[in-house]
Amino acid sequence: xxxxxxxxxxxxxxxxxxxxxxxxxxxxxxxxxxxxxxxxxxxxxxxxxxxxxxxxxxxxxxxxxxxxxxxxxxxxxxxxxxxxxxxxxxxxxxxxxxxxxxxxxxxxxxxxxxxxxxxxxxxxxxxxxxxxxxxxxxxxxxxxxxxxxxxxxxxxxxxxxxxxxxxxxxxxxxxxxxxxxx
Amino acid sequence: xxxxxxxxxxxxxxxxxxxxxxxxxxxxxxxxxxxxxxxxxxxxxxxxxxxxxxxxxxxxxxxxxxxxxxxxxxxxxxxxxxxxxxxxxxxxxxxxxxxxxxxxxxxxxxxxxxxxxxxxxxxx
Numbered sequence: 001x002x003x004x005x006x007x008x009x010x011x012x013x014x015x016x017x018x019x020x021x022x023x024x025x026x027x028x029x030x031x032x033x034x035x036x037x038x039x040x041x042x043x044x045x046x047x048x049x050x051x052x053x054x055x056x057x058x059x060x061x062x063x064x065x066x067x068x069x070x071x072x073x074x075x076x077x078x079x080x081x082x083x084x085x086x087x088x089x090x091x092x093x094x095x096x097x098x099x100x101x102x103x104x105x106x107x108x109x110x111x112x113x114x115x116x117x118x119x120x121x122x123x124x125x126x127x128x129x130x131x132x133x134x135x136x137x138x139x140x141x142x143x144x145x146x147x148x149x150x151x152x153x154x155x156x157x158x159x160x161x162x163x164x165x166x167x168x169x170x171x172x173x174x175x176x177x178x179x180x181x182x
Numbered sequence: 183x184x185x186x187x188x189x190x191x192x193x194x195x196x197x198x199x200x201x202x203x204x205x206x207x208x209x210x211x212x213x214x215x216x217x218x219x220x221x222x223x224x225x226x227x228x229x230x231x232x233x234x235x236x237x238x239x240x241x242x243x244x245x246x247x248x249x250x251x252x253x254x255x256x257x258x259x260x261x262x263x264x265x266x267x268x269x270x271x272x273x274x275x276x277x278x279x280x281x282x283x284x285x286x287x288x289x290x291x292x293x294x295x296x297x298x299x300x301x302x303x304x305x306x
Contacts, residue, residue: 037225
């Protein structure tokens with residue numbers, strides 16, 4: 001079942017690579033929610049979700065013809081998403097240095113309770129305490145990526161992924177206190 | 183004995199009163215970390231930020247972005263324009279210098295002829 005789904009995805013990717021707009025649209029529709037979730041986990045800002053997801057998919061459409069292994073599309077897409085989010089976080093950090101009192105108030109996260117339940121707030125709070133690289137790692141695991149795929153995405157070894165993942169989970173648990181605002 | 187039991191019970195209830203409602207749940211959450219359902223809430227929250235017709239808009243923007251020349255081609259065009267302008271300036275300058283030399287040479291020749299005529303006239 002899984003292999004037929006993989007084959008179908010690879011076919012869809014091949015069609016998208018040839019410039020088939022319907023295939024490109026199908027891919028965006030199929031992945032937009034997962035990419036949005038990934039962006040939210042990485043940035044902790046709901047107002048970034050739409051813009052960054054859009055950037056990620058535009059990059060995808062423009063670069064998909066250069067993807068050599070259509071079967072590895074998902075790893076490739078999430079690597080694109082991770083790099084785009086990390087670039088955005090770097091830009092945000094630089095902007096905070098040069099425009100500390102900028103009108104955007106970019107460093108103000110949404111207050112607890114503004115977006116959802118106590119658990120969701122706690123998860124967002126805990127993610128905020130982690131380094132962006134660790135957030136990416138946890139979000140990739142939530143996306144169902146295997147250790148080998150994550151190692152490929154992050155350009156590292158499986159053993160390093162396991163060790164970093166262990167530490168990231170420890171940190172997440174440490175900060176995952178649903179009543180953190182008290 | 184009863185007094186001691188009572189004292190223990192008082193101590194326990196005083197200690198228990200320090201724990202806020204939902205202590206067990208919170209402890210479990212802290213020990214186990216976020217459940218998959220919480221990650222699901224995060225994804226759902228993120229998905230709500232995407233407007234209807236998101237895919238169409240991305241495709242439209244990607245097409246528009248493809249029509250804009252790349253930075254490399256823009257740079258190549260600028261460099262080619264600069265080279266052509268430089269070559270034109272050098273050519274014009276060279277031509278003007280050549281014309282000026284020819285004009286000066288003609289003036290000198292005229293002066294020499296006039297001087298020679300004057301010398302011939304004096305010798306006669």
